[in-house]
Amino acid sequence: MIPQIPLPMLSEGKDCKIREVLAGKDLKRRLTEMGFTPSSSIRLIGCERGNLLVNVNGARYALGKGMAMKIMVEPD
Template sequence: MPLTFADVGEENRIQRVGGKPEVRAHLENLGFVTGGSVTVISTIGGNLIVNVKDSRVAISKEMASKIMV
């Protein structure tokens, strides 16, 4: 399922990162790599604040929909 459907506070394992190659590279630079863990901290207007690799990152709904957990 896409990260946008993940429950707040639940730790999820990243199964796949989709999108164009430049989008995938950007997300991987932020720490969204296959097999990594990600936790949704909060949602604001559809956008997400997530905990990935011991840092908090804000990502748009469009970017979050490309991350499968």
């Protein structure tokens, strides 16, 4: 079994792959439209004012911690 952890548990600067998004229909659709899909590359850039700064497929986003906890990743 491949280990997966919530996105906020990832160390800053680490690359990983998104395994799944554990969210309700509306949030899952919103994240999918932003590029947060299984097998997408993601990097945790840092944390600023309680938001996580991430890079997904070349695009930079700021996510609230609650939203980020729903994104399960597989560390490289």
